[in-house]
Amino acid sequence: MSQISNAIATRDNGPEAIVRQHKDDLTLVLPSHVKGETWMRLAYGALRSNAQLLQVATRNPGSLMTALQECARLGHEPASKSFYFVPFGNEIQGIEGYRGVVERIYRAGAVKVVHAEVVYVNDEFVWAPGTIDTHQPPRWEGPQTVPFHKADWFSDRGDVKGAFSYGIFQDGTPSRVVIINRAYIDKVRKESKGSNSPTSPWVKWFDQMVLKTVAHRLEPWVPTSTEWRKEQMRAAHEVAAEQAGPVVIAPQGAEPDYRDDDEGPIEGEFVEDEGGAA
Template structure:
């Protein structure tokens, strides 16, 4: 088969075609802030720019679809620092990056600053539960030593501080050990160790801060319901004409959707 024929076959039957066939399923779960067409173009671009990813996706298209579905659910753009598409063995793995976790926190709107830092052996670090925030002093131009831990916290819009999360090196090593293929030279734990440590501590912060735009919508909805309850029912007398047969063809009220 010629190179042109191979290219046509790949286009018509390869991973791009499969992604295109499932476009509606993928874009259906995207949050409102993500444009479906842009998201799809990024997915195609990620495949075309990485021959190894394309080959792995061709062998195992199901793993590619699983990774893309998770990417869409989280509201990230595929093949970016927010959500990596990584060929690993015979499957495509979708890996949310540190930036992706932080983006989800900011996206909720309740937190104005996310602070996450790696702590090294020669840094000055002090924190106890009675302190609002840790004290962390770094000599950026000296040998900071090995990573011994990390911490993260959020600052809310009113200036208050979320719970401070601190992790030590044994916990980092435990998470890494449980990560599949973490010793592989292509693993993010090998290529971007500091970023994976930051992602690990940011994940520990998630339970203590909102991480979704849906949170904002629910807060608005709840506030409106509380306001309506306080106001009480407001019923005005309305003249109603005698019923006709047309009244019985009504399909019922249309349920409204709160738009942010």
């Protein structure tokens, strides 16, 4: 077979062709703010511009599709600063970046400011909720509602000590403050697949991964666009069910089942799902 024929065969059976075949499935889960055609062109472009990504996707197209589906579900552009495609050995991992987490919080509309900072050993950090703190800036007079963080941005700030995050709602009130220490950061990194690999984000962009980890911990306390879409879909499903037909009544004496498999974690229960996608 000639080189041209080989190239055509590769093109017609390669990862790009597989992505094209599943175009409808991918665009179906995209949120309304994302244009399907534009999103697909970005997906093709990501494969064409990264030889290593294309090589791994050729060997394991299933991992590529999984990463693309997660990217589409979250409403991010493929291979952007919001959502990365990272080759790990013989598979591709889709990793949401810190910017992606913050974007989803802003999209929901309830939060006007997301504040997240890494705290280093040489920084000054004070967090004593409910107490009067003279460190507090004038806009937070009275009981301390958010942490005070002071850093010399132009000096050696030392090693990473931890991180904190909170949101400011549209009415100006702060959300719950989330704080993580170094032990928790190291735990998340340890559980992340391939975290010690030279290509791992934990090696290349450690500070950004710390920010993303603390932003993920903030998610249970502020609305995100994925939660909003989930509630919209649930409401539509309930309306459709009400219009579908008669209600089935449980037999006398049967115990009611109040479980809802679509519900997320109960308030106060943190589900640690950072891992490689922290």
